[in-house]
Amino acid sequence: MALSTHRTTTALLRHLTPAISYLRHISTDSTSTITVETSVPFTGHKIDPPSRSVDTTAQELMSFFRDMALMRRMEIAADSLYKAKLIRGFCHLYDGQEAVAVGMEAAITRKDCIITAYRDHCIFLGRGGTLLESFSELMGRKDGCSKGKGGSMHFYKKEGGFYGGHGIVGAQIPLGCGLAFAQKYKNDENVTFTLYGDGAANQGQLFEALNMAALWDLPAILVCENNHYGMGTAEWRAAKSPAYYKRGDYVPGLKVDGMDALAVKQACRFAKEHALTNGPIILEMDTYRYHGHSMSDPGSTYRTRDEISGVRQERDPIERVRKLLLAYDIANEKELKDIEKEARKQVDEAIAKAKESPLPEPSELFTNVYVKGYGVESFGADRKEIRAALP
Amino acid sequence: MFGIISHKLVASTAGGSPGQPILRAAVLAMMSNYSTATKQIMVREALNSALDEEMAADPTVFLMGEEVGEYEGAYKVSKGLLRKYGPQRVVDTPITEAGFTGIGVGASCHGLRPIVEFMTFNFAMQAIDHIINSAAKTNYMSAGNINVPIVFRGPNGPAAGVGAQHSQCYAAWYSSCPGLKVLAPYSSEDARGLLKTAIRDPDPVVFLENELLYGESFPVSDEVLDSSFCLPIGKAKIEKEGKDVTITAFSRMVGYALKAAEILEKEDLEAEVINLRSIRPLDRSLINNSVRKTNRLVTVEEGFPQHGVGAEICASVVEENFNYLDAPVERISGADAPMPYAANLERLALPQVEDVVRAARRACYRSVPTATTA
Numbered sequence: 125m126a127l128s129t130h131r132t133t134t135a136l137l138r139h140l141t142p143a144i145s146y147l148r149h150i151s152t153d154s155t156s157t158i159t160v161e162t163s164v165p166f167t168g169h170k171i172d173p174p175s176r177s178v179d180t181t182a183q184e185l186m187s188f189f190r191d192m193a194l195m196r197r198m199e200i201a202a203d204s205l206y207k208a209k210l211i212r213g214f215c216h217l218y219d220g221q222e223a224v225a226v227g228m229e230a231a232i233t234r235k236d237c238i239i240t241a242y243r244d245h246c247i248f249l250g251r252g253g254t255l256l257e258s259f260s261e262l263m264g265r266k267d268g269c270s271k272g273k274g275g276s277m278h279f280y281k282k283e284g285g286f287y288g289g290h291g292i293v294g295a296q297i298p299l300g301c302g303l304a305f306a307q308k309y310k311n312d313e314n315v316t317f318t319l320y321g322d323g324a325a326n327q328g329q330l331f332e333a334l335n336m337a338a339l340w341d342l343p344a345i346l347v348c349e350n351n352h353y354g355m356g357t358a359e360w361r362a363a364k365s366p367a368y369y370k371r372g373d374y375v376p377g378l379k380v381d382g383m384d385a386l387a388v389k390q391a392c393r394f395a396k397e398h399a400l401t402n403g404p405i406i407l408e409m410d411t412y413r414y415h416g417h418s419m420s421d422p423g424s425t426y427r428t429r430d431e432i433s434g435v436r437q438e439r440d441p442i443e444r445v446r447k448l449l450l451a452y453d454i455a456n457e458k459e460l461k462d463i464e465k466e467a468r469k470q471v472d473e474a475i476a477k478a479k480e481s482p483l484p485e486p487s488e489l490f491t492n493v494y495v496k497g498y499g500v501e502s503f504g505a506d507r508k509e510i511r512a513a514l515p
Numbered sequence: 516m517f518g519i520i521s522h523k524l525v526a527s528t529a530g531g532s533p534g535q536p537i538l539r540a541a542v543l544a545m546m547s548n549y550s551t552a553t554k555q556i557m558v559r560e561a562l563n564s565a566l567d568e569e570m571a572a573d574p575t576v577f578l579m580g581e582e583v584g585e586y587e588g589a590y591k592v593s594k595g596l597l598r599k600y601g602p603q604r605v606v607d608t609p610i611t612e613a614g615f616t617g618i619g620v621g622a623s624c625h626g627l628r629p630i631v632e633f634m635t636f637n638f639a640m641q642a643i644d645h646i647i648n649s650a651a652k653t654n655y656m657s658a659g660n661i662n663v664p665i666v667f668r669g670p671n672g673p674a675a676g677v678g679a680q681h682s683q684c685y686a687a688w689y690s691s692c693p694g695l696k697v698l699a700p701y702s703s704e705d706a707r708g709l710l711k712t713a714i715r716d717p718d719p720v721v722f723l724e725n726e727l728l729y730g731e732s733f734p735v736s737d738e739v740l741d742s743s744f745c746l747p748i749g750k751a752k753i754e755k756e757g758k759d760v761t762i763t764a765f766s767r768m769v770g771y772a773l774k775a776a777e778i779l780e781k782e783d784l785e786a787e788v789i790n791l792r793s794i795r796p797l798d799r800s801l802i803n804n805s806v807r808k809t810n811r812l813v814t815v816e817e818g819f820p821q822h823g824v825g826a827e828i829c830a831s832v833v834e835e836n837f838n839y840l841d842a843p844v845e846r847i848s849g850a851d852a853p854m855p856y857a858a859n860l861e862r863l864a865l866p867q868v869e870d871v872v873r874a875a876r877r878a879c880y881r882s883v884p885t886a887t888t889a
Contacts (some may be wrong), residue, residue: 222577237625271658280657287624292648298614299649302621309577309603309627332614339609492659493693495717497747500796502693507834 140211153181158452164381164410166391169369171405172378174394178386182454184230185445188385189460191229192222192442193467195246198255200417201471202245206419210479211262214291215276216243217415220383223441224330224349224409225250228317232396235312238317239287242277243349243413247319251286253279255474256481265481272484273492294327296320301333304344304399315343315399317392323354325368334404338375341403345395348373348408349382355417356426369408376402382409383439412439469487490492490514553736559729561703562592565710566630568742570600573628576714579606579619580669581631589634590670590729597855616642616667623665623719630714633669636685636723650719651694666713668722671699672766672817673865675727679853684818686765689721690795690827696748697795699723701769703733705792708746716748723794725766751798753805757785760875761805763828764815765791768866772815775871784879794824802828803835810841811878815871820848845874 157179166173167317199219205211218225221243228238228262229250240247245258253269261268262276269279270289278289287303290296300318307314324330325348337344348368352359359366369377376398391407413434416423421431449455455463490502490512497514504510556564570576577600582589584597584607591842597605608615612633619629633639639646650663672684690697696718700706706724713720738744754769755776764772769790776786787805791798806812812832825846832844849863876882 125605172857239621269658270656270660274656278656280660282657283622287621288653289655290649292644295617295644295649298645299621299624301614301623302618302623304621305618306622306625306627309622315550329613329617332609333618334610335609335611336614336618340606492655492657494696495654495659495662495664498747498796500749501799 149340151258154186154454157181158185158372160386160448162381162384162387163362164384164387166387167369167379168274169372169377169379169406170365170374171378171398173378174263174390178390180389182452185449185452185454188223188226188230189442189445189449189455190463190467191226191250192385192445194255194470195219195222195225195249196442197464197467197471198245198249198258201259201475203415203419205262205475207257210278211419212264213275214242215262215419216417217419218243218246218413220435220440221349221351221409221411222246223385223388223444224319224347224382224411227385228347228392230385230389231392232315232317234283235314235315236396237285237287237303237307237316238292239296239299239303239316239320241290241296241321243321243323244277244279244289248279248281248289248505251281252284253281253286255471256477259475259478260481262414263478263481264483265478266484266488267478267481271488273488285443288365294320294324294329297324297327297330298333299469300346301337301344301404304337304339304404307340313400315345317345317347317395319347319349321354322348322350322368323357323362324361325350325371326363334372334375334406337404338372343399345392345399346375346404346406348406349411349415350408351411353413353417353426356421366493367408369406372404372406375404375406377406377408377443378411379408380410382411383435383441384444389498461494487512519825531868539769551765553734554740555732555734555796556703557730557732558591558594558700558703558724559563560704561706561733562670562710562724563594563596564740565707566593566596567599569711569714570596570604572742573714574636575590575626576628576630576783577604577606578630578632579608579615581608581610581634583607583632588632590726592724592729593632596846598886602712610742612638613645616645617649620645620653620663620719623650623663624653624661628664628666628714630666630668633667635674635681635726636669636671637681637683639667639669639685645659646689646695646721647721651692654718655694658748662717664717666710666716667724668710668713669724670726670729672725673849673854673861676856676858676861677854678856682854684723684816685721686723686816686850687818687823687827688796689723690797690824692795693823694719695795696720696793698721698748698793699725699765699791701728701766701790701792702733704739705746705752705790707735707739708744709748709792712745712748720748723766728767731762731770746792749793749798751795751801752790753787753793753801754790755788757787757809759784760811760813760878761789761802761809762815762871762875763789763791763802763825765794765824766817768815770819771866771868771871774868775875778868778872779875781861782876782881784875784881786875791824797831799831799835803832806832806836807839808838811875812840813845813847813871813874813878814839815866817849817865820846820851823848842878842880845878847871
């Protein structure tokens with residue numbers, strides 16, 4: 125990114141959070157280290173938290189901005205498509221929580237595994253999924269990542285280390301510990317991040333899986349994306365102890381500002397190192413979703429519009445990175461606006477292309493029921509009308 | 516092939532018919548290529564050897580469950596395996612079915628081939644969300660991106676005197692779910708062949724064993740004992756051929772059906788006994804072919820009657836071969852009540868050989884004294 129000539133930044137500084145304590149003139153080398161202090165410190169449970177000083181580069185910050193802008197745009201576009209009835213059923217949107225997806229990716233490799241629940245579109249993108257695969261899947265077309273057979277809640281990308289996409293609250297937690305079990309079994313020095321919400325944090329199977337993960341020293345990192353509402357129920361109405369990072373009891377935990385991509389990156393890097401040597405750890409990401417639980421929930425009956433706009437004002441993850449980019453002179457307003465325009469353009473193009481993708485062939489009703497179907501017969505609604513031999 | 520012929524003939528000669536000494540001699544002559552000493556092994560040994568061989572052949576296969584390791588298995592099915600393969604591959608779990616079943620499914624998504632043992636399938640209800648929603652449906656929902664090569668095994672159905680919460684048969688429940696394969700062995704040959712196939716299969720398999728069969732011995736040929744021996748999924752076996760009435764059964768009830776067939780022989784009724792082996796996929800064509808031959812059907816199972824395996828078999832035959840049925844289909848099943856403890860009530864709650872015989876007679880329009888209603 126071409127850098128403009130040095131500008132005074134005092135005007136910009138006024139709007140910055142006080143924790144950004146110093147600035148440097150950035151040379152044209154976009155990979156030289158910038159050190160940023162997170163605005164909120166980490167809080168540890170049975171562990172010494174990592175430092176608030178996070179190393180990053182101009183290149184990384186730009187990629188955060190670009191990726192989060194794309195994710196934001198994708199989710200907003202999905203909202204419109206749902207209202208236009210091109211997306212059916214359930215659609216759970218992630219806007220507001222993008223920092224968790226991009227911060228995590230910055231700390232790990234595609235050999236590490238991620239598994240999450242149904243708010244999975246942006247994680248899918250982070251793991252290498254494309255906009256076309258995403259929109260096609262949402263609209264139930266054959267070019268979708270699950271050939272249109274999964275839908276919003278069932279995006280997968282095994283090649284990218286993404287294991288879905290799960291509709292049953294909490295089920296992904298033992299599954300994620302199972303991924304970690306396989307990683308340990310194979311001795312491959314990789315870890316699994318299992319994401320769940322504050323609603324799922326009370327599930328019994330979490331504690332069953334966590335017990336085994338700790339007992340067997342599995343490289344499992346349980347990440348509670350605490351957006352403070354389990355559907356319509358606020359955390360204080362669902363949990364006697366909403367300090368989710370402490371709920372592991374004998375398992376250490378870390379509370380992280382989940383709207384700060386750099387803090388997320390720091391925490392995930394810290395957690396990965398911990399998990400490889402000491403077994404499981406819990407990360408609680410303090411985050412927020414702007415949309416309701418899903419597209420059928422306005423999201424304003426159990427929280428005030430002031431609260432929502434307040435978070436958007438004070439803590440929006442994209443705005444934070446924008447401020448950093450401006451403060452460090454890595455880009456100017458126009459360049460960033462252009463990136464957002466480009467994101468919009470990419471999303472619009474992907475949607476146009478996805479709309480052209482056809483619905484799956486009727487024969488796809490019976491494919492992938494098994495890997496090996498042995499030619500067994502399967503039946504449609506009228507078994508005398510429709511039969512298929514499972515391949 | 517000779518192994519299968521010899522087994523059939525051994526079974527039929529063991530069935531008690533007094534004759535056929537010439538045929539027997541001929542068979543023994545044919546079998547001279549193989550050792551004629553047909554070994555007898557217990558079902559639990561058959562299962563143990565299958566587990567052992569598959570674990571030896573494939574390092575990604577591992578066993579997990581309660582007491583499978585140091586205790587050597589609640590029913591000793593995994594005896595010796597911990598000593599041989601170590602704790603990484605024979606994993607003792609805490610008593611947390613939902614947790615460890617989910618962990619097993621997750622591991623199977625990432626390159627391993629777990630065998631999850633349930634101490635009984637009653638306890639698997641705590642994990643049934645993972646069996647159905649996490650295992651059975653994943654290959655479909657991901658359009659083939661993620662497959663789940665896992666085996667869920669353990670004793671299913673009634674034991675003896677263990678009461679209502681420990682006696683349910685889950686064959687009908689699991690078999691209704693697309694994405695699962697459901698197998699139910701009867702003999703040691705079934706146990707070995709079907710378990711080996713299940714472990715090698717790329718899809719989730721529910722393997723329904725039976726506690727009371729673990730200690731029963733069956734003859735096995737050298738072919739069965741060979742480490743490559745596998746039985747196909749989706750294929751039933753005709754345990755005994757007949758022409759008058761078809762009796763389908765699985766697991767322990769196959770033994771009852773065979774005993775019923777012996778009794779019916781004395782009344783000049785030749786029953787064809789089908790050992791289903793595979794509940795899902797069901798071998799509809801074999802069953803239907805048999806009914807086309809005999810024109811009469813009795814289904815036998817231990818589970819609850821409503822929406823049971825027999826109901827599906829009956830529907831299949833009525834749909835495909837209505838005109839071949841000369842009598843209504845008869846169903847013998849467990850009673851429609853939770854399993855009682857008292858010995859007399861338990862006996863009434865379970866199918867007995869005389870129930871199968873009576874149903875076969877009814878299907879053949881032989882007069883049967885009507886039962887007094889309670």
